[in-house]
Amino acid sequence: MTGESYIFLAGASRGVGREIAKYLTEQGKKVKALLRSPDSRSELEAMGIKVVMGDALDAAAMEQAIQGDEPISAVISTIGGLPKDxxxxxxxxxxxxxxAALKAGVQKFILVSSIGSGESVVAIPPQALETLKPVLLEKEQAEKYLIASGLIYTVIRPGGLKSEPATGNGVLTEDYKVAGTIHRADVAQLVCQCLDADAANHKILSAIDRTQMYGNPEFEVLTLN
Incomplete structure (x- = not known):
């Protein structure tokens, strides 16, 4: 990624999105973050991030946010809600x-989804599925929409998320049957590595910590470089 192009990040106010914001700025990337409420605005601006306000549920606002003055080379979205929302x-x-990304001529879109979406539904226990089902069905719809869009895409489905610091044990795999937990900071690193990795293009990937897996499955890790 050269020149003045930005990475557009939706979901930077908390969780994995906030970790991605931190990681990208540490890597010296230019970031434009979408916020729905101004609570974390000053914190993100202090990190050198350009903030744009808008609600992702407003299509016109998203067009405006992504069009802007700065060329956007990639969009990363971690947005989503809890079943009660x-x-x-x-x-x-x-x-x-x-x-909006298609209209603006963006090259690549990385969607952070969840294990349990799509065919990875087989990887999560029935009681978890019961609770998360409405959310997982929407995530699956978003994945399918992205895949059909014609954009270069990567879908990353993390396992159960923890907030501790990165372990460096996070891995990506095309094996949709794996499950486990992973720290948000490790997911963020994997997402950012996928930005410039052609090996991740047009792939749906599960993200787990190899030391925090359920069972001892044999699976193939995707090599990004």
Whole structure:
């Protein structure tokens, strides 16, 4: 990524999105972050991030946010909600971002989804599925919409998320049957590595910590470089 192009990050206010924001700025990348509420604005601006306000559920606002003055080379979206949130951004918000990215001529879109979405539903226990089902169905819709969009895409499905510091044991695999937990900071590193890795293009990948897996499955790790 050269010149003045930016990475557009949706979901930077918390969780994996905040970790990605930190990691990208440490790597010297230019970041434009979408925020729905101003709570974390000053914190992100202090990191050197350009902040744009808008709600992902508003299609016109997303077009405006991504068009802007700065060319966007890639979009990363970690947006989504919990089952209690009512109208969630998991599908509609991501659909609006994907449409806006297409219109703006963005090259690559990385969607952070979840293990349990799509065919990886086999990897999670039935009781977890019961609770998360509405969210997972929306995430699957967003994945399918992205895949059909014509953009260069990477879908990353993390396992159960923890907030401790990065371990460096995070791995990506195309094996949708694996499950386990992973620290948010490790997911962030894997996501950022996928930005410039052609090996991750047009792939749906599960993200897990190789030391925190359920069972001892044999699986193949995707090599990014």
């Amino acid at each position: 009512g109208e969630r951004a998991d599908y509609l918000g991501n659909k609006n971002l994907i449409d």
